[in-house]
Structures are given as C-alpha cells and as structure tokens.
Amino acid sequence: SYELTQPPSVSVSPGQTARITCSGDALPRQYAYWYQQKPGQAPVLLIYKDSERPSGIPERFSGSSSGTTVTLTISGVQAQDEADYYCQSADSSGTHGVFGGGTQLTVL
C-alpha cells in the first residue's frame, strides 16, 4: 500500500522557521495537502494542492514540492502553532486518500 513518510517530531524556537517534510513515491504525480490538529480539536486544512492556502490561514504557513518530497514551512513560529501536522495525498489510482504518520511540532 502507498505510504507517506513524515518525521515524528520537529522542534523550533519562537520566531524561527519550522520545516516539516513528507515523502512519497507518487508525490511527483499527485497533489499534497497539509492539516493542523491541536489536542481535542478537529483537523484544519492548512495547504491544498501543494501550495495553495485556504482563506483564513495565515501567510506564514506555506507549502512547496520537489520531486518525491513536499514541505510545510511555518515562518515566524508562534507558541500557538504547537500541534500535530499531517500531510495527505491520494493513492496512485487517485481514488482515496492516504495520510502521513503525523509530525508533532514543539515550540521550545
């Protein structure tokens, strides 16, 4: 089955830039999406179609793609950004979604 690989954890100091990667063989042919989930809350769509930002999402969240790796970049990290972040794409047939294992972002 198709898999997306994320680092389990990333730590960053306030004001710095956090980068969370997601790797998958089909990513050159599929869009990637990113979600933020805080404890006890519903996931929130942060980035869609590799780099598009839904309305209401701050500009400091951005997405990029290069080959088999996509990256979520959070510029000027704030304490409120501490959360779990999940990448997602479609499987090779494009018929259902696949999630990465999630990355816990810690703001030091």
Place this chain on the structure above:
Amino acid sequence: EVQLVESGGGVVRPGGSLRLSCAASGFTFDDYDMSWVRQAPGKGLEWVSDINWNGDSTGYADSVKGRFTISRDNANNSLYLQMNSLRAEDTALYHCARLRRGKEDHSFGYVPYWYFDLWGRGTLVTVSS
C-alpha cells in the same frame, strides 16, 4: 456557521454494531462528497470511507470493507456510518469530513485532487469486552 457535528459513538463489545451520524450545517450539503476519517488513540489519521454527493458511489478502506456502510440523507443534511462486526482495532475517534475531489486538466495531462476541507471534532468509538 459552517460545521459538522458527529454523534453516536460509545462502548460496544467485539462483534457488535454501532451507527454514527454527522449533522452538517451552514453549507449546501448535497453539493459535496463526504467522508469518514478515524484516529486511533495516540495515532494518526486514517481514511475510512467516502460517498459522492447523491449517494450512488461509495468507497471503503480495505480494513473496513464488508463491515462498514456509509450513507447519506440529503433532505436532512446528514451523513451516516453503519459499523458491524466491530473489532478492537476499530477503536478510534471518528471524524466526519467534507471531501473535495476531482481532476484538473494541465498541459501535461490530468492531475487528480482529493482532500478534506472541513472536519468535525469526532465521536469516540470504543470496542472492548
């Protein structure tokens, strides 16, 4: 307010059944495909099932195929998940999610898109004897 609110979770014995519901509000429900996504305690997200806007096309993860049935009632803005033959590994928080999917025509060919743009907070299902 645009929102999804799940209900129907609880504790059930292995082999038992449960029906989850999701109430949608603030948007035109039958304009959208819908999905269920679950999250086992302390684990990541897992797509479970999806249904198209009018209910005549459904999809299931291999882990639930043949045991779970997704359905919808557009007149009542509601999504459902009938779960039968439940197993301990089905224990999870079940989220209802609005699904955006299709294909974009690019110069190099079609590129599919498939993502969730609205989520509910979830309802907890615990399968335990």
